[in-house]
Amino acid sequence: xxxxxxxLLLAIVRLAVxxxxxxxxxxxxxxxxxxxxxxxxxxxxPNPPLPLPKGQDGLKLVNDPAHPFIAAGPxxxxxxxxxxxxxxxxxxxxxxxxxxxxxxxxxxxxxxxxLHNIQNSI
Numbered sequence: 668x669x670x671x672x673x674x675l676l677l678a679i680v681r682l683a684v685x686x687x688x689x690x691x692x693x694x695x696x697x698x699x700x701x702x703x704x705x706x707x708x709x710x711x712x713p714n715p716p717l718p719l720p721k722g723q724d725g726l727k728l729v730n731d732p733a734h735p736f737i738a739a740g741p742x743x744x745x746x747x748x749x750x751x752x753x754x755x756x757x758x759x760x761x762x763x764x765x766x767x768x769x770x771x772x773x774x775x776x777x778x779x780x781x782l783h784n785i786q787n788s789i
Contacts, residue, residue: 734778735758736756736757737757737758737762740762743755743762743763743764744763744764744765746764750779751771751774753778754774754775759773759774759778760774
């Protein structure tokens with residue numbers, strides 16, 4: 668077991684030495700950090716995309732007038748899946764929480780715009 672642990676430790680150290688670009692910059696002086704950045708460059712972080720314009724295809728307003736939110740009543744059944752609970756609370760599924768498989772598929776396709784065939788969305 669000791670031989671295996673030694674082998675494993677040496678293998679990990681070898682990987683750390685093989686990828687010096689992943690070394691930590693903690694403890695380096697400002698001059699050393701500037702040299703490192705000059706030598707290796709800095710990855711640019713892209714700006715996040717802007718919100719899509721209102722009315723663009725692909726967006727669905729969950730709380731639309733045809734599907735208002737109504738909280739579950741005392742006799743309604745809700746399970747551990749937040750997506751199905753949301754679909755039931757907005758009326759895509761029966762509001763009592765009891766649904767057939769075909770109703771679940773239709774609700775997911777209409778409420779979340781999740782297509783049954785991924786090729787249709789490409």
